[in-house]
Amino acid sequence: xxxxxxxxxxxxxxxxxRVGFFNVGNRIVIQVRNRVFQHLQQLPMKFHDRQRSxxxxxxxxxxxxxxxxxxxxxxxxxVASSLVLLGMIAVMFWLHWALALLALGIIPLYWIxxxxxxxxxxxxxxxxxxxxxxxxxxxxxxxxxIRSIKSLSLEDKKANEFDRHNRKSQKDDVRAxxxxxxxxxxxDILLAVSTAxxxxxxxxxxxxxxxxxxELVVFLVYLKRAFKPAQEFAKYTAxxxxxxxxxxxxxxxxxxxxxxxxxxxxxxPKQLKGDFEFRNVIFGYTSGRPVIANFNLSISAGQLVAxxxxxxxxxxxxxxxxxxxxxxxxxxxxxDGHDAREYSIRALRSSFRVVxxxxxxxxxxxKENIAMGSDQPLTDDQISQAAGLALAKNFIEQLPLGFxxxxxxxxxxxSRGQRQRLAVARAAVHRHGVLLLDEPTTGLDETNRRLVxxxxxxxxxxxxxxxxTHDLRLxxxxxxxxxxxxxxxxxxxTHQSLMRRRGHYRRQFEQQVxxxxxxxxxxxTIAINAASRTGG
Ligand code: ATP
Numbered sequence: 001x002x003x004x005x006x007x008x009x010x011x012x013x014x015x016x017x018r019v020g021f022f023n024v025g026n027r028i029v030i031q032v033r034n035r036v037f038q039h040l041q042q043l044p045m046k047f048h049d050r051q052r053s054x055x056x057x058x059x060x061x062x063x064x065x066x067x068x069x070x071x072x073x074x075x076x077x078x079v080a081s082s083l084v085l086l087g088m089i090a091v092m093f094w095l096h097w098a099l100a101l102l103a104l105g106i107i108p109l110y111w112i113x114x115x116x117x118x119x120x121x122x123x124x125x126x127x128x129x130x131x132x133x134x135x136x137x138x139x140x141x142x143x144x145x146i147r148s149i150k151s152l153s154l155e156d157k158k159a160n161e162f163d164r165h166n167r168k169s170q171k172d173d174v175r176a177x178x179x180x181x182x183x184x185x186x187x188d189i190l191l192a193v194s195t196a197x198x199x200x201x202x203x204x205x206x207x208x209x210x211x212x213x214x215e216l217v218v219f220l221v222y223l224k225r226a227f228k229p230a231q232e233f234a235k236y237t238a239x240x241x242x243x244x245x246x247x248x249x250x251x252x253x254x255x256x257x258x259x260x261x262x263x264x265x266x267x268x269p270k271q272l273k274g275d276f277e278f279r280n281v282i283f284g285y286t287s288g289r290p291v292i293a294n295f296n297l298s299i300s301a302g303q304l305v306a307x308x309x310x311x312x313x314x315x316x317x318x319x320x321x322x323x324x325x326x327x328x329x330x331x332x333x334x335x336d337g338h339d340a341r342e343y344s345i346r347a348l349r350s351s352f353r354v355v356x357x358x359x360x361x362x363x364x365x366x367k368e369n370i371a372m373g374s375d376q377p378l379t380d381d382q383i384s385q386a387a388g389l390a391l392a393k394n395f396i397e398q399l400p401l402g403f404x405x406x407x408x409x410x411x412x413x414x415s416r417g418q419r420q421r422l423a424v425a426r427a428a429v430h431r432h433g434v435l436l437l438d439e440p441t442t443g444l445d446e447t448n449r450r451l452v453x454x455x456x457x458x459x460x461x462x463x464x465x466x467x468x469t470h471d472l473r474l475x476x477x478x479x480x481x482x483x484x485x486x487x488x489x490x491x492x493x494t495h496q497s498l499m500r501r502r503g504h505y506r507r508q509f510e511q512q513v514x515x516x517x518x519x520x521x522x523x524x525t526i527a528i529n530a531a532s533r534t535g536g
């Protein structure tokens with residue numbers, strides 16, 4: 001009866017402890033993963049610019065899961081086993097201190113081999129985590145750019161790259177397993193040596209009559225139980241080493257400094273007036289290479305300011321600085337008379353309506369994508385109005401599910417021009433807010449370009465608008481045109497004043513007008529050529 005009761009109690013205790021460990025592990029993983037993901041989103045753009053997406057995905061998902069597995073299946077059981085070990089050692093000393101001392105004599109050897117092999121496993125596990133991250137990067141990059149990969153026939157190249165990382169990762173995995181097996185076997189031998197010594201000395205004691213055979217057997221049973229945690233520790237070394245490597249990667253991410261924290265009494269304006277001033281701003285993505293150099297510009301509330309200039313002049317960077325995606329290396333940006341750093345970052349960003357150069361759409365319906373522009377719930381009418389304003393309504397209504405049509409990740413199921421118009425619609429649902437437009441007419445045909453220009457100008461009326469554009473016919477409508485070169489203001493004024501100046505702006509404008517006229521006359525030229533070829 002007692003045997004059965006003990007077996008039931010042990011089964012119940014074992015079941016409860018395993019479920020308990022699993023629950024604790026799960027709770028830890030949920031908290032850690034949430035924290036890591038939130039932290040990841042708060043890390044500055046300079047960090048994200050340099051990071052590989054796959055590596056970050058692996059850190060948030062797989063690395064955190066590894067921590068859970070190990071916490072549930074190795075560390076917590078090991079803590080329990082260690083308590084058992086301490087109890088057993090105490091009983092062994094109580095039974096026969098001299099035999100106990102002999103039995104534990106192998107501890108230094110055990111320690112040396114565990115530390116030495118454990119270190120090697122950890123190093124191998126670290127490399128393996130990096131390989132896995134590299135594989136994830138290849139996968140995520142390939143999926144994100146699948147159109148280009150197919151068009152440029154890069155499939156084999158990417159497959160080879162993946163295969164290389166995959167093989168190396170497997171090699172590291174095998175090496176880690178081999179090392180861990182070596183440790184287990186070394187520990188087994190050490191324990192056998194210890195048992196043999198105890199048996200040899202114990203037998204002598206029994207022959208001498210200072211110990212009974214029964215006491216020796218009891219001692220050996222305790223010795224075997226005491227060594228069990230030691231064997232388990234060796235068995236789990238590889239998993240713990242993997243988890244340590246994964247944990248290091250997670251901690252490394254958590255230790256990175258997040259975006260500047262808002263000041264205690266940070267400004268949280270409901271609406272910005274829209275006065276901006278850049279004062280001697282210097283900024284570079286990498287130190288010592290300024291992209292914005294001693295930049296000075298004032299923008300009054302309600303103005304439409306067009307920023308133009310050659311590619312790479314730093315125009316989009318200006319928007320990044322206004323949105324506080326990056327902080328100036330020196331100089332100040334004043335918003336409504338206050339240093340931008342006095343504002344709460346979140347409140348400041350939500351005061352802007354932004355249409356970025358590469359409009360980003362999310363895997364949701366068209367309606368949801370447009371509604372993301374507002375923090376208030378919107379009616380269908382408001383969404384439809386915004387789409388109308390952005391000239392997106394026609395194409396949306398022609399889609400099978402209209403506004404409910406789901407769009408693929410990154411908006412891949414739409415054309416570039418359609419994505420652009422949805423991004424403008426997203427900006428249009430937000431009634432107030434400074435408009436930041438980065439190349440909003442890119443990818444549009446001439447008719448749509450004109451229509452979108454009209455709606456943008458209507459949207460910009462009475463609202464401070466910073467419009468980055470290469471389209472100087474659109475820029476000509478601005479109250480102030482800024483021509484940037486190498487991160488500085490090269491020319492500034494109204495369209496008329498810049499045209500009188502005969503500088504870069506005028507040259508660019510004339511070139512654009514001339515090429516548009518050429519394009520306009522192209523169809524007739526082609527028709528004449530075709531007619532002369534056919535003798536018509
Ligand atoms: P375009 O008209 O082609 O869009 P731009 O005037 O908007 O160009 P920016 O995008 O501001 O130019 O880039 C200015 C410079 O900063 C370029 O030399 C570019 O290579 C560099 N740059 C832009 N973004 C980054 C980044 N995230 N990390 C490092 N360098 C960058």
